[in-house]
Amino acid sequence: MNLKQQLTDTAKAAQSASRFMLTLSSAAKNKALKSMALALLKAKKDILAANKKDIAKAKGPKANKALIDRLSLNSKRIKAMADSLIELTKLHDPVGEVIKAWRIPNGLRIHKVRVPIGVIAIIYESRPDVTSDCIGLCFKSGNAVILRAGREARNSNLAIFSALQEVIKKYKIPAAVANIVPTTDRRAVDLLLKLDNYIDLAIPRGGEGLIKRVVSVSRIPVIKHYKGICHVYVDEWADLNMAQEVCFNAKVQRPGVCNAMESMLVHRDVAARFLPGMLKQFQEAGVKIRGCSLTQKIASRIKPALKHLGWVTQATDKDYRTEYLDLVLSVKVVENLGEAISHINNYGSRHSEAIITENYENALQFLRQVDSACVYVNASTRFTDGHQFGMGAEIGISTDKLHARGPMALEELTTYKYMVFGNGQVRR
Amino acid sequence: MNLKQQLTDTAKAAQSASRFMLTLSSAAKNKALKSMALALLKAKKDILAANKKDIAKAKGPKANKALIDRLSLNSKRIKAMADSLIELTKLHDPVGEVIKAWRIPNGLRIHKVRVPIGVIAIIYESRPDVTSDCIGLCFKSGNAVILRAGREARNSNLAIFSALQEVIKKYKIPAAVANIVPTTDRRAVDLLLKLDNYIDLAIPRGGEGLIKRVVSVSRIPVIKHYKGICHVYVDEWADLNMAQEVCFNAKVQRPGVCNAMESMLVHRDVAARFLPGMLKQFQEAGVKIRGCSLTQKIASRIKPALKHLGWVTQATDKDYRTEYLDLVLSVKVVENLGEAISHINNYGSRHSEAIITENYENALQFLRQVDSACVYVNASTRFTDGHQFGMGAEIGISTDKLHARGPMALEELTTYKYMVFGNGQVRR
Numbered sequence: 062m063n064l065k066q067q068l069t070d071t072a073k074a075a076q077s078a079s080r081f082m083l084t085l086s087s088a089a090k091n092k093a094l095k096s097m098a099l100a101l102l103k104a105k106k107d108i109l110a111a112n113k114k115d116i117a118k119a120k121g122p123k124a125n126k127a128l129i130d131r132l133s134l135n136s137k138r139i140k141a142m143a144d145s146l147i148e149l150t151k152l153h154d155p156v157g158e159v160i161k162a163w164r165i166p167n168g169l170r171i172h173k174v175r176v177p178i179g180v181i182a183i184i185y186e187s188r189p190d191v192t193s194d195c196i197g198l199c200f201k202s203g204n205a206v207i208l209r210a211g212r213e214a215r216n217s218n219l220a221i222f223s224a225l226q227e228v229i230k231k232y233k234i235p236a237a238v239a240n241i242v243p244t245t246d247r248r249a250v251d252l253l254l255k256l257d258n259y260i261d262l263a264i265p266r267g268g269e270g271l272i273k274r275v276v277s278v279s280r281i282p283v284i285k286h287y288k289g290i291c292h293v294y295v296d297e298w299a300d301l302n303m304a305q306e307v308c309f310n311a312k313v314q315r316p317g318v319c320n321a322m323e324s325m326l327v328h329r330d331v332a333a334r335f336l337p338g339m340l341k342q343f344q345e346a347g348v349k350i351r352g353c354s355l356t357q358k359i360a361s362r363i364k365p366a367l368k369h370l371g372w373v374t375q376a377t378d379k380d381y382r383t384e385y386l387d388l389v390l391s392v393k394v395v396e397n398l399g400e401a402i403s404h405i406n407n408y409g410s411r412h413s414e415a416i417i418t419e420n421y422e423n424a425l426q427f428l429r430q431v432d433s434a435c436v437y438v439n440a441s442t443r444f445t446d447g448h449q450f451g452m453g454a455e456i457g458i459s460t461d462k463l464h465a466r467g468p469m470a471l472e473e474l475t476t477y478k479y480m481v482f483g484n485g486q487v488r489r
Numbered sequence: 490m491n492l493k494q495q496l497t498d499t500a501k502a503a504q505s506a507s508r509f510m511l512t513l514s515s516a517a518k519n520k521a522l523k524s525m526a527l528a529l530l531k532a533k534k535d536i537l538a539a540n541k542k543d544i545a546k547a548k549g550p551k552a553n554k555a556l557i558d559r560l561s562l563n564s565k566r567i568k569a570m571a572d573s574l575i576e577l578t579k580l581h582d583p584v585g586e587v588i589k590a591w592r593i594p595n596g597l598r599i600h601k602v603r604v605p606i607g608v609i610a611i612i613y614e615s616r617p618d619v620t621s622d623c624i625g626l627c628f629k630s631g632n633a634v635i636l637r638a639g640r641e642a643r644n645s646n647l648a649i650f651s652a653l654q655e656v657i658k659k660y661k662i663p664a665a666v667a668n669i670v671p672t673t674d675r676r677a678v679d680l681l682l683k684l685d686n687y688i689d690l691a692i693p694r695g696g697e698g699l700i701k702r703v704v705s706v707s708r709i710p711v712i713k714h715y716k717g718i719c720h721v722y723v724d725e726w727a728d729l730n731m732a733q734e735v736c737f738n739a740k741v742q743r744p745g746v747c748n749a750m751e752s753m754l755v756h757r758d759v760a761a762r763f764l765p766g767m768l769k770q771f772q773e774a775g776v777k778i779r780g781c782s783l784t785q786k787i788a789s790r791i792k793p794a795l796k797h798l799g800w801v802t803q804a805t806d807k808d809y810r811t812e813y814l815d816l817v818l819s820v821k822v823v824e825n826l827g828e829a830i831s832h833i834n835n836y837g838s839r840h841s842e843a844i845i846t847e848n849y850e851n852a853l854q855f856l857r858q859v860d861s862a863c864v865y866v867n868a869s870t871r872f873t874d875g876h877q878f879g880m881g882a883e884i885g886i887s888t889d890k891l892h893a894r895g896p897m898a899l900e901e902l903t904t905y906k907y908m909v910f911g912n913g914q915v916r917r
Contacts, residue, residue, distance in 0.1 A: 080834065083857050165879050169868055178890055179860065257704075261890050276685075276708055282891045283710075303913040310915035406508065428908045429511050432607065440597055440911025449916070450907075451593050462606055462689050462904045463710045464892040476890045479878070480856045483868025485731040487738035488877070 068252050072259035074237035075180045079205035081235050087154035094150045096228045098143040104224035105139050111220035131188050142193045149201045152453040155472045156203045170482040175475045177203030179261040184209045186267035189217035196239045198456050202474035205238045212245040254279040286457035288384040289319030289412035291442040294401040296418035297328040301335050304417040310441040313346050317386045320413050320445040324391045326401045332394045337363050344372050348388045351376035355394040381408040398423050402430045411460045413442040434467035496680050500687035502665035503608045507633035509663050515582035522578045524656045526571040532652035533567050539648035559616045570621045577629045580881040583900045584631045598910040603903045605631030607689035612637045614695035617645035624653055624667045626884050630902035633666045640673040682707040714885030716812040717747030717840035719870040722829040724846035725756040729763050732845040738869040741774050745814045748841050748873040752819045754829045760822045765791050772800050776816045779804035783822040809836040826851050830858045839888045841870040862895035
């Protein structure tokens with residue numbers, strides 16, 4: 062059987078399984094999720110053995126340390142995977158929720174009801190814990206899932222998948238509610254993304270290259286979980302102590318994640334007061350600065366001059382578009398709030414931005430005009446996260462504007478339909 | 490300037506104008522919409538003169554009557570266009586609505602707020618009234634719009650567009666909130682659909698070919714307003730009088746629209762009682778039947794036999810997938826509710842379907858398992874319509890599952906963002 066036929070059969074079976082999922086109660090889904098958590102813990106040995114093989118392969122002469130870290134499983138990480146599944150059982154099941162209901166003059170009752178999306182394809186790279194997270198999230202929200210994982214974690218993924226698949230079979234749920242593309246053939250992604258008759262949504266998770274490729278190939282709607290070039294803007298009316306604390310937190314508390322600050326904007330009237338202390342604190346934490354000319358000027362006045370120590374270098378246009386995911390920060394002094402907003406809308410990635418200000422009008426203008434998923438007043442961008450927002454586990458942070466924006470959790474894995482209750486109404 | 494650069498400039502200007510729209514109050518938008526309605530009435534002469542040119546061109550030796558009907562404007566149609574704009578002023582402005590708001594333990598207040606999508610590209614065919622409808626809907630919902638209209642209605646569209654554009658200028662709103670692609674060059678659509686940095690959503694309105702082409706080319710998210718292959722299923726527990734009335738209405742009241750019934754499914758246990766009267770009534774109304782073998786058998790028993798009169802012919806697989814938009818209906822006798830649901834999910838277009846039944850469990854099963862935007866119990870599918878649903882004017886009926894499903898009105902032309910109010914919160 063050729064690859065295209067094989068993938069089509071998988072997608073068809075997934076569609077049929079997604080329809081079965083409509084018949085499962087929340088209680089039944091939660092029971093299965095609990096069993097899945099136990100199954101992961103039970104299969105720990107097998108999963109770790111499989112993971113060892115993946116790591117051995119990755120540890121070639123050109124070993125990439127970050128890749129190996131993302132790949133590596135241990136008892137603690139497997140426990141965390143199981144805990145995530147248990148957590149899902151405690152979250153509200155969005156399926157069946159009546160979003161709105163009303164009656165129209167002829168007596169028809171219209172209910173707008175939340176339903177699963179159907180079949181979701183997830184294309185991701187090397188983190189094996191994504192496998193169980195995605196299966197759990199899609200299962201709880203009543204969707205069938207087709208996973209296409211990176212080849213680096215192939216053995217680990219298959220071990221995790223088969224542990225979860227056992228449970229699905231045990232509960233007499235069609236196996237095709239969770240699928241993993243069984244080949245590492247690169248053409249599989251392209252073929253999968255053409256199956257718009259069977260797959261309702263594609264979610265790529267990974268680097269910019271992967272996401273761009275999926276968007277350019279896909280005939281299925283794609284929700285992009287893109288990079289986070291997050292900004293904090295220190296307004297002329299900022300409480301500068303608060304500004305320093307928030308900016309430091311947004312950059313340093315965990316620099317490798319998408320909601321960390323990558324670019325700091327400072328109103329010119331407070332730059333001379335704010336930047337010296339802020340830059341010193343960043344220097345002490347090992348943060349390198351890519352600054353505009355004014356930032357550099359201020360940095361060179363600090364003794365010993367940060368600029369001459371190499372902590373501050375010239376920011377280029379490319380810097381303002383870079384997600385460092387590291388202890389590097391671009392800093393720009395702006396003329397006014399308007400310039401800050403334009404800069405964010407032009408250079409940002411529509412993820413998370415904050416203004417630090419005590420000025421009411423400026424706060425409102427920032428909230429309204431910044432075109433990002435999450436806009437903050439006087440708080441760190443680091444809160445953009447399903448757990449922090451109280452939405453529970455998330456499949457990622459959408460930087461798209463359609464369907465789901467920001468943290469994408471169970472509710473965002475659903476759509477709606479209109480159920481209309483009549484007693485013989487016809488249109489006149 | 491080449492076409493690509495020209496379109497890019499248009500899209501950039503539209504994005505900038507869309508940001509200006511965020512500053513307009515509902516009152517200001519309504520005032521401008523009222524002026525637009527008046528401007529259309531004032532420009533009647535010019536619009537009709539332009540329309541005459543389009544019709545003259547269309548009336549070649551290969552004149553297409555349906556096309557000329559869609560193209561033709563008259564005083565009444567222009568009045569209707571103006572009325573639609575006035576109606577928009579009366580509808581609730583969705584922008585700024587707080588969908589949900591909550592506080593998390595550290596005191597952050599999270600508001601999920603409805604905002605415009607941004608820039609919407611609409612690609613449509615020959616109906617010139619779509620031009621003013623789309624400009625009005627996008628304007629009220631705070632979006633900038635780029636229209637790409639069919640070449641047949643070029644003169645009419647430009648006349649309508651320039652009347653509305655005058656008003657936009659008069660109110661000192663950036664002209665780029667409403668744009669019309671100024672060329673009939675066919676490459677323009679392809680180029681436009683690659684501008685995902687500036688355009689947030691593409692909506693194709695027209696035939697299947699147009700929609701498929703847009704989906705295959707677009708890098709921008711597309712919401713499809715596809716065909717309606719709507720079903721009514723007459724259950725074994727149906728009130729057969731009600732069934733006959735509803736089915737007749739769904740097929741005959743206005744056969745040329747997407748929410749009309751194209752396929753009727755009948756439970757085998759009621760077929761012999763239901764079909765003779767039903768088929769007779771359809772025959773009297775001029776409805777041609779494409780029937781399954783059992784339907785044909787029953788039709789041949791009616792005197793004079795409908796089958797021999799040519800009213801009933803054999804239904805093919807293709808018939809079940811056809812949107813006739815005409816007085817033609819496919820009819821199938823099914824074994825049970827399960828077969829009816831499978832048939833609808835396999836052959837339907839996810840638009841609107843109805844069950845006629847007095848059985849509670851069957852009604853619920855149909856509502857839950859049929860994967861369509863609108864599912865009805867004991868009512869005609871003809872109600873799937875923004876106006877009928879009480880949502881006001883609509884941009885179409887989405888047959889997609891992502892973002893918007895079913896009637897797509899003002900609210901569906903918005904997205905949301907999270908506004909987060911803090912007082913110095915940092916992540917620990």
